[in-house]
Amino acid sequence: MILSILNYDSAVASAASRMVSAAKDRPCMDMGGRRTNEWAAVAAARAAVVGGFKGTANLLAAQLYGLKAIGTAAHCFTLVHDSEREAFESQIAALGKNTTLLVDTYNIEEAVKTAVEVAGPELGGIRIDSGDLAAMAQRVRNQLDALGATNTTITVTNDLDEYALASLQTAPVDSYGVGTMLVTGSGAPTCAMVYKLTEREGADGTMQPVAKKSKDKATVPGRKLAYRSYEYSLAEAEHVISGSEEKLAGFTPEPEWKNLLVDFVNHGEIDSQWQGHDASWLHMITVPRHWPSCRLPHKA
Template sequence: MTRTMSSALLTDHYELTMLQAALRSGAAHRRAVFEVFARHLPGGRRYGVVAGTGRVLDELENFRFGDEELTYLRTNGVVDEPTLDFLADYRFSGNIYGYREGDLYFPASPIMVVEGTFAEAVLLETVTLSVLNHDCAIASAASRMVNAAGRRPIIEMGSRRTHERAAVAAARAAYLAGFSSTSNLMAGLMYDIPTAGTAAHAFTLLHDTERQAFEAQIASLGPETTLLVDTYDVAQAVRTAVDLAGPKLRAVRIDSGDLAAAAQEVREQLDALGAFNTRILVTSDLDEYAIAALAAAPVDGYGVGTSLVTGSGAPTAALVYKLVARETVTGKLEPVAKRSVGKPSRGGLKRAYRLLDESGNFETELVTTSGLVPAGGVPLLHELVRDGQAVGREPLSEARARHAEAITHLPQDARHLGRGYAAIPTEFA
C-alpha cells in the first residue's frame, strides 16, 4: 500500500524549536493570528496574482507527524519528548481566510490569514510560504505573458527547466493565469489541464532525412500535427512539410533565429504554397518582452519554458508570514508588529475590501483593522478552513475564469511591462 506523503517536515528547524520553547513557557496555546502579505511587488510590477491556495489546503490535510517523522526528530535531537508528544497529536483546528485564487493582490494585501493557537499556526509558516511564494510568482509572470500575447495562445513547456514537482505546480499556476495548455502530463493528470506536444529536434535527427522524419510523424499523428522546421534549413523544411501534409498541415514550429523575420518569411512561403490555414508556433527562450515584440509578426501561438518556471526574473513573490495579533492574559486579541528597519509590519486582525470606481474598475485596496465595512466595497477574504476542515476548495477552472475577469478591471497602464508602481493604492483604516 502506498503511504500518503506527510508534509509535516516541509518546514524549517526553527519552527519546531520555537514550538518547544513556547510549550515550556506556556505561551504555545495562546490564540494567535498570522498573516501572509507582500511588502512590495517584485521587479516594479503593477500587480500580483494569487495562486497556490488549493495546494496549501492539500498540504494542510497531510500535515501530520507519523512514526517516521517523529523517529527522525527524536533520533536527531531536534526537539524534546514533550514536544514530540504534542506533535504526535498535531491537528490544525483553527480557521484560515484568504483571497481567492486568480484574484489580484497588491503591496500589504493580507492574502491569507491564519487563526489558531500559536503552536498550531506557527508550524504552517514554511510550507504555506513555500507554496504561495512559488505559485504566485509563476502566475504573476504568466499573467504578464498572456497580456502580451493578446488573443494568441501560449503553451507552458518549462518542465525540464525546474524541479520535477515545481514543474507541475508551475503548469497549474500558468494555466490559472491564462496559458492554454501544458506539456507536463502529470499536471494534466492532477489538474485536468489540456496537454500538448509533438516532436523535438532529436526526432528529426534520428531519421536519415528530414523528409523521412516528417513522413513518420504525419503517418503517426496525421496531417493536423505540428512540424518543427528549423533543424536544418527552414525554407526547405516548410516546402517538405506542405508537400507531405498538404494544406491540412496544422502548424509549423520555429525554435531559433530571428523569430519575427523567420515568421514573416514562413508565412509568405506557406501562403504561396496554398497552406493558408497552417499556423506558426514560435518557441526559444521567450518571455513577456519577447512576446510583446512579436505582436506585429504573423505568429499564431507561443511556447514558453524557462522564463515562465523561473518567474521571468522574479522567482519568488516576496511574501512573508507574520504574527499580527496574539491573546493577552485577559483573553483579548491585541495587535503586535515588527518595528525592524526596512521590514515593518502592521499589527491587528485585518479585513480587506476592493473599492471600485464608477465604471466598475479597481480603484483602491482597503485594509481595515477597525471592523469598518466600506459601502460598496468588495470583500476579498473568504473562508478557506473552518475549525481545521477545508471548506474553500474550488475547481481550477473557477480560479482561471476569476483571473480573466479580474484583469479586465485593472487600470489600463497596469498592463504595461515597464517598471512602475502598484496599479492601485493600498489604504488602511
C-alpha cells in the same frame, strides 16, 4: 508550505498574465518544464493556466489538474532519424496530419517544403525555434500559402517573454510556446510574500495582539480587515483597516469595496465555491514521493 506555494505560483501566474496580455488574442502554451525543478514544473504549469495560458507540455500536470496537453517534437527527434523527411513521416504516422512539425533543425525553407509534401496542405502546424522570429514567420507564412497550406498554423518559441511577445504582434504568428521566462517569473522569481503573526490566544482564551519591533521590520499588531476599491472596473486602491475588535466590528466599508478576506478552509472543511477545474477530485490525490514509482489514478 503555504508560502512556498503562494510565492512561486503567484510569481509564475503573474508572469503568465503579463505574457497573455502582451500576446493579446494569440494563445500561449507552457513549455518550461525542463527549466526548473521537476515538481516546480508541475506547479508552474497550473499557475500558468491560472494566469491565462491555454495548455502545458507537462503531461503530469495535465493529468493532475485536467489541463490541455500540448507540444511538438524536439530537435533530437529529427536528428535521430536518417532524414528530416523520415522524422516528419514518423510523427504524422503516429499523430496524424493535424500535428505540429518542428522545421528549424536544418534549413527552414526546405523543411517547410518537405512538411507539406509529407502531410499535404492539411498539415496542422509548424514550429520555429530560432532566428529572427518575426521575419522568419512572415517568410514561412508566404511559403505555406504558396504551397496551398493556408490553414497551417505557425507556433514560435525561443526564450520568449512578455516584451518579445509584444514585439511579435505584427508577425503572422498563431501561438507561442513559452519556457524559461515563464517558470522563472520573467524577472520576478518570487512575490516575496511573508507570514507575520499579529495575534495569539492568551491563557484566558481571548485573542491578544502581538507585534515585532525589529529595526525596519516592525509590524502592526492585531487582526486586520482588507478591501480593494475599483474605478472603471480597474483596481484603484487597497484598504487595510486595523484597530481594536470594537473598531473592526463597527467598521463599514464603502458599498463598492471588495472584501479580500475569504475563508477557503473552515474547521478543516474546504469551501468548494473557491475551487477550480476538477478540484473536488484533485484534492483527493496523493502524489507519490518517488517519481519512478508514480502511479496516478485516472479520472472516472
